[in-house]
Amino acid sequence: xxxxxxxxxxxxxFVVIDARAAPIAMSEARARAIADRHAGIGCDQLxxxxxxxxxxxxxxxxxxxxxxxxxxxxxxxCVPLFVGRDVTIRTQxxxxxxxxxxxxxxxxxxAPRFEWDAIPLAYAMDTLTMAASWEDLPAPAAVNVGNPxxxxxxxxxxxxxxxxxxxxxxxxPLFPQRVNVNFAQLIAPDRIRLIVWERxxxxxxxxxxxxxxxxxxxxxxxxxxxxxxxxxxxxxxVIDWQPGGHTQMTGPATHVFDGEADWSRF
Numbered sequence: 001x002x003x004x005x006x007x008x009x010x011x012x013x014f015v016v017i018d019a020r021a022a023p024i025a026m027s028e029a030r031a032r033a034i035a036d037r038h039a040g041i042g043c044d045q046l047x048x049x050x051x052x053x054x055x056x057x058x059x060x061x062x063x064x065x066x067x068x069x070x071x072x073x074x075x076x077x078c079v080p081l082f083v084g085r086d087v088t089i090r091t092q093x094x095x096x097x098x099x100x101x102x103x104x105x106x107x108x109x110x111a112p113r114f115e116w117d118a119i120p121l122a123y124a125m126d127t128l129t130m131a132a133s134w135e136d137l138p139a140p141a142a143v144n145v146g147n148p149x150x151x152x153x154x155x156x157x158x159x160x161x162x163x164x165x166x167x168x169x170x171x172x173p174l175f176p177q178r179v180n181v182n183f184a185q186l187i188a189p190d191r192i193r194l195i196v197w198e199r200x201x202x203x204x205x206x207x208x209x210x211x212x213x214x215x216x217x218x219x220x221x222x223x224x225x226x227x228x229x230x231x232x233x234x235x236x237x238v239i240d241w242q243p244g245g246h247t248q249m250t251g252p253a254t255h256v257f258d259g260e261a262d263w264s265r266f
Contacts, residue, residue, distance in 0.1 A: 002260065002261055003018070003259070003260055006258075007081070007255050008078075008254050009075065009078055009104075009208060010251065010252060011206055012207060013043050013205075014074075014075050015035070015041050015042075015047065016082050018049045019049060020057070027066075028066035031046045031066045032064070032066035034266050035065075036064075041259070044198070045061055047059060047061060047062075047079075052089075055087075055089055057087055057089055058089070059091050061075060063200030064200065064201045067200045070091065070092035071093035071109075071145065072208065072209065073211065074206055074208040076105075077251060078253045080100045080105050081104075082255070086100055091146065093145075104251050105253050106248060109145055109247040109248070111244075111246050112247055114128070114220075119142045119144050120148065120175075120177060121142065121176075128220060134165060141153075145209045147209055150175070150181055150182065151214050152181075152182065152183050153184050153185070154183060162197060163202070165181070165183075165197075166183075166203065180197070180209065180213070182210045184218070187231075189225050190224060190228055191230075192231065208237060208251070214239075215239035215241060216239075216241050226240040227239065236251065237249060237250065
């Protein structure tokens with residue numbers, strides 16, 4: 001039997017497994033089976049906490065479809081709560097610092113990337129206002145905040161078919177590693193409404209890296225000034241970024257329950 005914790009950040013939920021003392025071999029099929037909400041435990045992402053030579057812990061992230069990804073902001077906020085103290089975390093996206101605050105955590109998410117081949121895109125183009133669009137959507141911005149994001153600023157979020165368009169854009173050949181799709185509506189210079197179609201997970205209650213990417217894109221376009229409150233279906237995150245600097249994300253993290261499972265069944 002193996003132990004796990006169920007956690008969430010603004011409703012973006014995770015199965016968190018401590019693999020430091022009890023290593024577990026994780027495959028795409030096993031991650032997908034554990035994440036299944038009907039036949040498994042159920043989650044948007046599966047998180048493996050491990051050892052790291054240059055950090056307090058490492059974090060591996062598997063989406064609900066079993067694919068491994070570089071970054072997850074909401075999961076990152078859960079790690080210091082899971083470990084019980086401020087931590088440095090080694091991820092595929094780099095080294096992240098996460099510190100506990102009342103009710104959650106604040107994370108230094110590193111510096112965003114804007115080069116077309118860092119997103120990555122299939123070919124060179126301006127990532128501030130991309131020479132590409134889909135149906136009636138305006139030209140988006142692209143940002144890499146540890147994982148790839150494309151951001152559309154729309155006038156009426158309620159009029160956008162987020163699920164259909166999100167799936168379509170995620171798999172567009174312009175994005176060789178697929179992409180997270182953000183649909184944003186500017187409410188004020190310091191507030192944005194956001195719905196995110198997550199690569200490999202679909203529509204989720206919240207996406208921390210999506211909130212970071214959207215706030216950065218809005219500040220870069222001079223639509224907003226930091227800190228920006230990003231309102232997602234699951235609640236609010238506060239994102240602060242100054243051009244040339246790192247992105248700071250602050251918001252809730254919640255431990256729901258602990259459980260045991262026979263991993264050989266998955």
